[in-house]
Amino acid sequence: MAQKPASQKWNDVFEGAMALLAVGCVVYFGIKGNGAKIFEPVLILIVLASIRLIVRWTRTPLFASLRFIVLLFIFVTMFLANEFGFYGIIPHLDKIEHFFSGVILTFIGLLIYRKATQHEGEAAPSARIAIWLSLFFAVAMAGVWEIFEYSMDVFFGTNNQNGSLQDTMTDIICGTIGATLAALYLVTRARKKRLPLIHTEN
Incomplete structure (x- = not known):
């Protein structure tokens, strides 16, 4: 074992x-x-x-x-x-959560790439393509989440977006920043070891 x-x-x-x-x-x-x-x-x-x-x-x-x-x-x-x-204790905790979600979604995008290519017999999967797709996936999903919140506010009368475009945009920006930093981290890993980022142990 x-x-x-x-x-x-x-x-x-x-x-x-x-x-x-x-x-x-x-x-x-x-x-x-x-x-x-x-x-x-x-x-x-x-x-x-x-x-x-x-x-x-x-x-x-x-x-x-x-x-x-x-x-x-x-x-x-x-x-x-x-x-x-802690929402009332830590300032902007909601934005911190969106930042973390951007990081998570980048890694999930990487996982999707790994699953999509693992049966293709590719000897050297492209780290560059994997990272770009992971970044784009995370940024797109940040927008999708805001569409979901907007739909909930419109159809069910909730107040997820506080009736504010600024709240929506700062959420997307925070998620994008998290995704970008996660992508940069993956770049450094790819440079140190050619393709460890697509393996489970990394």
């Missing part, structure tokens, strides 16, 4: 710590009788389990960089923002 890389072991520790924290929140707020606070940690446990099931079902392991940023995103958005109410 192949031994896990150190990066994946640290991700296991991070995920395990979040699961324990979620269970602790369920127990604590259950004792306090605060049902509203129980929902979020239960949802976190479901999300963590769902990610593992999807990875197993699709037979597409997440490389360490993507898995870490996904776990970090869950921690920031679901624990800090929703469970512990």
Whole structure:
């Protein structure tokens, strides 16, 4: 049996710590009788389990960089923002979340490229094409998300965009910045090792 890389072991520790924290929140707020606070940690446990099931079902392991940023995103958005109410403590936390989403979507775009090319017998998949497609995918999805929020506001009367074009555009800009930085990171990895960025262990 192949031994896990150190990066994946640290991700296991991070995920395990979040699961324990979620269970602790369920127990604590259950004792306090605060049902509203129980929902979020239960949802976190479901999300963590769902990610593992999807990875197993699709037979597409997440490389360490993507898995870490996904776990970090869950921690920031679901624990800090929703469970512990950090929206009122950390300025512009919503923009930080959009920044992280840009990073995540870039890695997901890379994963899609890897899945699309792995059965083509390509001896040397193009790192340049992979990175450009990943960047474009992330930027496009930032726009798609804002279309979704706009549609929810129009058809269901929500206030996801605060009735502001500025909010919409800054969300897209934050996502694009995150995607660009993630793409630059992939460029540095591609220069150090020709194509490790399409392999699971990186």
